[in-house]
Amino acid sequence: xxxxxxxxxxxxxxxxxxxxxxxxxxxxxxxxxxxxxxxxxxxxxxxxxxxxxxxxxxxxxxxxxxxxxxxxxxxxxxxxxxxxxxxxxxxxxxxxxxxxxxxxxxxxxx
Amino acid sequence: xxxxxxxxxxxxxxxxxxxxxxxxxxxxxxxxxxxxxxxxxxxxxxxxxxxxxxxxxxxxxxxxxxxxxxxxxxxxxxxxxxxxxxxxxxxxxxxxxxxxxxxxxxxxxxxxxxxxxxxxxxxxxxxxxxxx
Numbered sequence: 001x002x003x004x005x006x007x008x009x010x011x012x013x014x015x016x017x018x019x020x021x022x023x024x025x026x027x028x029x030x031x032x033x034x035x036x037x038x039x040x041x042x043x044x045x046x047x048x049x050x051x052x053x054x055x056x057x058x059x060x061x062x063x064x065x066x067x068x069x070x071x072x073x074x075x076x077x078x079x080x081x082x083x084x085x086x087x088x089x090x091x092x093x094x095x096x097x098x099x100x101x102x103x104x105x106x107x108x109x110x
Numbered sequence: 111x112x113x114x115x116x117x118x119x120x121x122x123x124x125x126x127x128x129x130x131x132x133x134x135x136x137x138x139x140x141x142x143x144x145x146x147x148x149x150x151x152x153x154x155x156x157x158x159x160x161x162x163x164x165x166x167x168x169x170x171x172x173x174x175x176x177x178x179x180x181x182x183x184x185x186x187x188x189x190x191x192x193x194x195x196x197x198x199x200x201x202x203x204x205x206x207x208x209x210x211x212x213x214x215x216x217x218x219x220x221x222x223x224x225x226x227x228x229x230x231x232x233x234x235x236x237x238x239x240x241x242x
Contacts (some may be wrong), residue, residue: 005163005176011222012124012177013184032231049117059173062117079231086200091236110129 004055012063023074024087031093033102034077035072042068053064076107116173123174130150131185139192140204149186156182196221199238 045065052058054082082089096102138148159179163172195201198215202225203210213221226238 001164002169002172003154003164004167004169005166005174006160006179007176008120008173009160009163009176009178009180012120013180016124017130031233040125046118049121050113052116052117053114054111055114055116055169058114059120062121063124063177066121066235067115067134070128075225076148076231079233080125080227080229081235083232083236084226085235091235098148110132 008063009061011060015063016067016070019071019074022067023071023078026071027075027078028088028090029094029098030096032038032075032107034096035075035107036105037096038068038075039072039108042066042070042072073108074110076109084096098103119170120173120177123177127134127178127181129179129186133189134203135185135192140202140210141197143206143208145149145189145193145209151187152182152186152189156180156186200226202226 022038026038030037030049042065045068046062047065048056049062049065052061078087139145142148156179159175159182163175166172169198192201193209196203196210198211199220199222200221203214203221203223205211205214205223210221213219214223
């Protein structure tokens, strides 16, 4: 019996659960235009996991990275939820660098 | 230094299975007259993936199946959560689905056939009225 996979699956569920406050807080603080930063950070974390030799640590780090990448695709919808009044709306968001350029890109939504 | 691709396998398994579940739960719940049948199918697939993950000696396969299985089990539970979103009007109801038609016909129903989230953000508080 190989319990590694099932334990990793449960750990993934718990880590992805942290994605909810990440998306909610991230959108409220920085707005959905922070998506390239969240996605880039996620990709960097996954790349960093390639250099970790311990399997457990490697997998946990990579799944944290995947949570950031997935979260970046949820920010746009979260922004609309806040505008609709389903979540608190923050009118005074911190503007991320290159906001005007990012605005011209299509925000990912899966 | 050796490269350890197990994390990358886990990240891809997590991202792809969440994406699949995210889309599948919405589409199936929209069309299906019952939610218990898809719930049972997803739970059975999830348990099968976990069983396969337990019996394989391949660490990468065990990791990917372990993540896929837990995701499918969570998706089984998501059918109930998605139906709650329909009842609240946070996801669009399908008037051609008898289960949704009943929800829409309830007195003081908050359900709507409009997909309120399907638009670009306007960076200002609009409320729901702007759509109706």
